[in-house]
Amino acid sequence: MSDIILETKGLTKHYGGVHALEDADFILKRGEHVAIMGDNGAGKSTFVRQITGVEQRTRGEVIFDGEPVSFAGPLDAREAGIETVFQTLALADDLNVPDNLFLGREKTKWNWLGPFRLLDYKSMREDTMAGLVKTGVKIPNIKNTIANMSGGQRQCVAIARTATFASKLTIMDEPTAALGVQETAQVENIIRTLKEQGESLILVSHNMRQVFDLVDRIIVFRRGRMVANLNKEDTNGEDVVAYITGAKTGAEYEGAA
């Protein structure tokens, strides 16, 4: 088994005449946490959407876990082991925590009943508790519906899905953009827990402090192109800002943007 979990080669996405993403070559090692930064419209989310199959790429290759992949949709990606925490929460407000964690992949009994097969509530509850313990997510009552939870708790539930299903790669698209200070801290704690457990992670974020706190490596996008690939130790906030704004371009990307 190679130690590269995800690789993209020449990943490109054009929306008509708009070149949203151009020739992105990217490598993520197993257990590595990488941040993707860049200005609005730099191509961060576009990059993520090509990987998770939300959109179909114009050109290029995605190699996941050693296999070239081409996901027809986010579901395919999830089945392959890529869990995505979306910018907009993909939770059903009127359901409780285990229901949301297992939505679309419920544990069931009496499967011969087809759509009316019985839910195995007990087993799902146990797995949910285990997943929450694993991520360090604290939720007072998992039988509470999402509608009754704070934004931070909701985001935690969304992230806990990842841990519960032992995914190979987690992608988070600005997980704390809408959260308060304390809630952000809790989400960051969960990300640290994932790191300790060797989960691979791509974190799209605007938050410089958060990025330097949490990840090993920083990738910068500008105008659809990858312009920097920086080890956290070799860089600082000012440096990253210079790449984001275009004052600097990484040596290996010279002439690209």
Next chain:
Amino acid sequence: MSDGSEGTGGLTFDKSKRSWPNELNVFGALILIIIIFEVLGAIFMQQSLLFDTRDRFDSIFNEARLRIIIIQVAIIGIIALGVTQVIITAGIDLSSGSVVGATAMIAMSFAQVAEVNGAMNPKAIFGPSFLDLPVVIPIIVGLTVGTLAGAINGLLVAYARIPPFIATLGMMLFARGVAQWWSLGNPVSFPTESYAKIGAGMMPVIIFLSLAVLFHFIMNYTVYGKHTYAIGSNEAAARMSGINVPRHLMLVYMIAGGLAGLAAVILTSKNLTAQSGMGLSYELEAIAMAVIGGVSLFGGRGSIIGTVIGALIIGVITSGFTFLRLGAFYQEMVLGCIIVGAVALDQWQQQRAASRS
């Protein structure tokens, strides 16, 4: 590393928000309405609505009236069980009343006797080979016609992406047309003896309550129920979670149609005749039962128990107004107010929930 104390400050959680199920509120409303009628009855009629005050029998309750209350809502209640599921998916079904009409005509045509008073059945729709059929045939025909109508609704809503209001409005007009066309407006009468038993006496109530128990179980303990709530709660999330949303919606509308078909069979059996105007405005009463019972028109929230209590509320109000010898128009005015009030309460709860997050 995380010591767990961080970030918990903002994550307060109010237990009271969960521990009081919505059905209890609806049940409270039912009790309140009963008390109002009891008080009005004591003042103006010197009688009790539900309790036996005349010492005629050794019973606590006025059983005859209790029976009437539940019988008069049972058939529409069966429709409401299906409508509840449709509304929980954030849809609506306006066609159920007309589907009852069309199904009534068609099913009854397969339930006719060959001879009435020694002569050929004067109302026979088909030739002799379609008379005196075993009772299962009209039942199957009724369920099939209803389910088919529901399937068309489902196709339009789930696959053609036509808003449920419009799709089922179309079906409402279409099915009523079918009902009138079927026998060119003539009633279809004289069912077989076994067919007449389906809706006789307390049978509608027994069927209604059995189905209520069945669907309560299905909605709470099966994948079908969970996905129904999930779709109504957040359709995009449901789709992203891998639920086949169109197929599921299709199933929900088919079940609703099938229940309307069953209601038609029971109704024609009870009345011993089918008329093209049958089921008129049943869809609205069924929706009213669901809405009064706490089913949210925004989808995702509500329950079968709530709808059953909602049906009882309508039954109590109907009986109560008759008991007070007030005209039916007052009853409709009050029902109208209660429906608007129930939706207003739901709106208010939604806004409060939204402002909390």
